[in-house]
Amino acid sequence: MANTASQYIQHHLQSLTFGQLPAGFERVGAHGESLGKLTEPTWTIAKTSAEAHAMGFWSLNIDSIFWSVFVGFIFIGIFRYVAIRATSGVPGRLQNAIESIIEFVDTSVKDGFYGKNPLIAPLALTVFVWVFFMNLLDLIPVDWIPGLSTLAGIPYMKIVPSADPNITMSMSLSVFILMIFFWIKEKGIKGMFGDLALHPFSSNNLILQILLIPINLVLETVSLVAKPISLGLRLFGNMYAGELIFILIAMVGWPQLPLHFGWAVLHILVITLQAYIFMTLTIVYLSSVHEEH
Helix, strand or coil, X not given: CCCCHHHHHHHHHCXXXXXXXCCXXXXXXXXCCEEEECCCCEEEXXXXXXXXXXXXXXXXXXXXXXXXXXXXXXXXXXXXXXXXXXXXXXXXXXXXXXXXXXXXXXXXXXXXXXXXXXXXXXXXXXXXHHHHHHHHHHHCCXXXXXXXXXXXXXXXXXXXXXXXXXXXHHHHHHHHHHXXXXXXXXXXXXXXXXXXXXXXXXXXXXXXXXXXXXXXHHHHHHHXXXXXXXHHHHHHHHHHHXXXXXXHXXXXXXCHHHHHHHHHHHHHHHHHXXXXXXXXXXXXXXXXXXXXX
């Protein structure tokens, strides 16, 4: 259990990490007591942040994966429930809400995507609702789930997947992979290279155009690589900051309730806006690889 403010914050920001500890690593308990050195590489759940760090890249944040899949199934379940029971007569409140979301996403796709691809609208809907549901978990009081998990013997439980850079970057890299795939599918390798090498600077003079190719490649490559990085880090940064504020408010004790309510009301706008931004940029990025200059 956390004894100081620093330990409390660290505990709530630490993910439940599963990975391999190297041989010779000295494990310690929750109170700093030595648990001995490992004689061989061991796959286990990290008991401290130091162990999570020692596990390196090939480790899994179990809590982030669980909660992202959990809200994903909730998203699928709600939409499937409405689809099965949809009526052409007077719709219920839930059907009205789902239809409004679909119309909103459809309008966003029509306004931001200028190619022809039947995947974009379903992808945009999935991105918007899934990211919104992941962000929505941030409104659950920060002590509830981690507290219950600690009682159950689980050392850490971070429930906001979008506050984990592994989740946000994996989503942004998925969008990036789709960009490359459709880029090549629509224009071929030659067309993709032409987009990178002949823009933004171009010339009708062949010699000058050849001289501009290296400059264009550097500029466009940097811009291309920055897209998935900025897409993932933007969502992570905003949600991580929001979660940290909730944790700081929780440290106040019982007087936190009005502060928590006030920040939660404001944060509803943040979580919705971040889901919308992630969806919009996904549409814009995929539109850019379908466009002809």
